[in-house]
Amino acid sequence: MNNITRLRCDLEYAIHADTHFCFNIQASRRDDQRILDESLVVTPGIQVRQFEDPNNGNRFFRCDGIPGTLKLRYDAQIEMLRSSPDSSLQESSITEMPNEVLHYLLPSRYCQSDVMSRAAQHLFSGAPRGYARVQHICEWIRDNIAYQLGVSTPTTSAQDVYLQRAGVCRDFAHLAITFCRALNIPARLVVGYVHFNDPPQDFHATFEAWLGGRWVMFDPTHLAPVEAVVRVGNGRDAKDTAFATMFGSVTMTYMHIQVNHDGQPPSENPDPIEATVQRLVMA
Missing domain, CATH: 2.60.40.2250 (Immunoglobulin-like)
Incomplete structure (x- = not known):
């Protein structure tokens, strides 16, 4: 590329x-x-x-x-x-996290990590910690949530997506962020531009997790390589972006x-x- x-x-x-x-x-x-x-x-x-x-x-x-x-x-x-992500990166303890990262552990408007905590623990507590666990979250979402246009609205939350089992890129990212935060992994939404073959071009949403003392981008839709995403903005969820x-x-x-x-x-x-x-x- x-x-x-x-x-x-x-x-x-x-x-x-x-x-x-x-x-x-x-x-x-x-x-x-x-x-x-x-x-x-x-x-x-x-x-x-x-x-x-x-x-x-x-x-x-x-x-x-x-x-x-x-x-x-x-x-x-x-x-x-942007280079390819380092798959050996590990999760940080909360005490090691910078002050400006801490609020990405908290629930937000579209990412109710407190409400989704039990589901996150049930699905992912046994997964290897670090990059592998976040990647496992992305794979679970791709396997269990249908990418479907028109099923979500501007008010659709991560909990809604989990229950209806369908959504678009923003919904996939919100659910991944919610699972990460419920596991004490700071996570935030990233929006930007990237080329993908299907569906038609639109603004695209991915997310970042705090691993190894840095932000690492993931795309649970798997529509495009994260190295190619031109970032426009990031924040706690779609409310900020x-x-x-x-x-x-x-x-x-x-x-x-x-x-x-x-x-x-x-x-x-x-x-x-x-x-x-x-x-x-x-x-």
Whole structure:
């Protein structure tokens, strides 16, 4: 695989009433991925305010929209520097964990590790500790949870997924995070871009577990290699990592994502966003 990834994200919304938007679609700046070039196009030309989450490094931009149409295009060229995970990594004792990692042991909105503790202990307490146990969690989820579009909603939790035995990438990651936390392994959600053959391209959710004193990425869907995931953001669960949050009345009318791991530029979409718009180039 080429270590240069080029991606494009097109979003379009019909705004029915004055609305404030907060987006999290830009690649994060990290040691394991280097942004070579990026641009953000917004139609119409409205003021955009950018800020960064100091806790997670997620990059956000905000804007106000009036009734009509809002279109976004984000292009980026990323050099991927992430290596394959080390399967010998071991779990850390709680006393060894850094202060900033501890809250990833606690239950959160979509990851009720306290409620799921008995199930996690029953299924995984006997598995070899460390990387192998987290990998075993991923394998159990792949074997027992069907990847099925349309069965979950924005409020679906890990417990819901465990009971209904179906979900999408976000649901798979939430369940894995929940099992890990119930076993005293800190875990957090990661969202980003990656190319996979089926289903159609979308934002993709994986997760990281704290092993050997570092964050290690896993993908319980097994849709793509974790080395190829261009990270946009991470957090306790989907509450911290939504790609779009709207305060008002809107309808998404179009989304198209392209991810090329061979370094080739994205092709034009069937309904491309007009080029004669405000262009913001990030340093």
